Amino acid sequence: MSEPIVRIAARGDGVTANGRHVPFGVPGDLVLDDGTLKEGPGHQEPPCRHFPECGGCQLQHLTDEAYADYCQSRVGGALAQHSIETDIREPMLSPPRSRRRASLRALKAGGRALIGFNEASSNRIVDMRECHVLRPELFALLQPLRALLGTILPAKRTGDVHLTFADQGVDLMLKGVKVEGLEAIEALTAFCEANGLARLSIDEGYGAEPRYEPRPVTVTLGAVAVPLPVGAFLQATREGEAALVSAVLEAVGDAAHPLDLFAGLGTFALALPGRVTAAEASRQAILALKRSAPAMDAQHRDLYRRPFDAAELAGHDAVVLDPPRAGAEEQVKALTASVVPCIAYVSCNPATFARDARILVDGGYRLTWVRPVGQFLWSTHVELAAAFNR
DSSP states (O other): OOOOEEEOOSSSSSSTTTOOOOOOOOOOOOOOOTOOEEETTTTTOOOOOOTBHHHHHHHHTBBBHHEEEEEHHHHHHHHTTOOOEEEEEEOOOTTOBBEEEEEEEEEEEEEEEEEEEETTSSSSSSOSOOSSOOOOHHHTTTTHHHHHHHSOOOOTEEEEEEEEEEEEEEEEEEESOOOHHHHHHHHHHHHHHHHHEEEEEESSSSSEEEEEOOOOEEETTTTTEEEEEETTTOOSHHHHHHHHHHEEEHHTTTOOOOESSSSSTTTTTTOOSSSSSSESSSSSHHHHHHHHOTEEEOOOOTTTTSSOOHHHHOOOOOEEOOOTTOHHHHHHHHHSSSSSOOEEEEEOOHHHHHHHHHHHTTTTOOEEEEEEESSSSSSSSSSSEEEEEE
């Protein structure tokens, strides 16, 4: 007897009502008696030749509608585990070829360099010859980069390639390479000039060191050009960033003294109304924010070790949270003891968000709405923005 696929699991497999996992299953498909999959309307022809081997995408076989449904169900399923119901809005999906940062792997084998994402659940590098998620400016650099790494990457050794699209162009950081001697240094400079790089940094095992930066590298957040530290966190796409900022502004309204926690470079702090206070654990990020917005009260603070307590929160009429994947458990516990009327919570992990949401709801807040954001198109990675009100 055939079984329908009813949902997609967190790792991308389709799941039947009795818990059977089926690779590439999509709600609307049927698993036939012989184990084969009868595809429903949620399937599309994957656009990339590297799918499904490349680990960069897990869900290219989904239509946009099916992928949006997956994003909503990931958030709804996480909240349901904590018995929370709310308005889950239509997801925002970043368009193809819009990702402005990526971490790739490189390997020198057979006298040539391979560059790409790792194969799913493997250390094998898929040598990327096309990509439907990276910005064209990033992908265009891969072929000349293969030639460069063929000369500076040790044989049979792997390296890391970090790409970010900044205001001035591509910001490139290489890790695991050796740059020794005048000839190698001149080759680096020639590579940067020929490809119009904004910056090149090398990490030989002692931390990233800029080797080429003709102009200070910045990223525009809101209307402010913020200095971009090497390796700093940045929202994956401009479209995703805009959706998150819009959601945060809706959640905090016309707050007079908002507090932005886990502020990073100021993605939200620089867009907020009123007299803004921002706190961030990364020293480089908070220094960049201070330089770009000297009038802002920007504080260097580890919010895991020293969350804002109820007394410190008393002077703020809105709080923005954008924690790492681990969530902000101790900080939300402190918020439940406060009188802050509204919270905008941005998360890259629906599971830890749902855990923290339960704490806030039990502490007197109402989860008003959630908007999923699919910045990492065709991946299982789902982000969100949410509004809590007392």
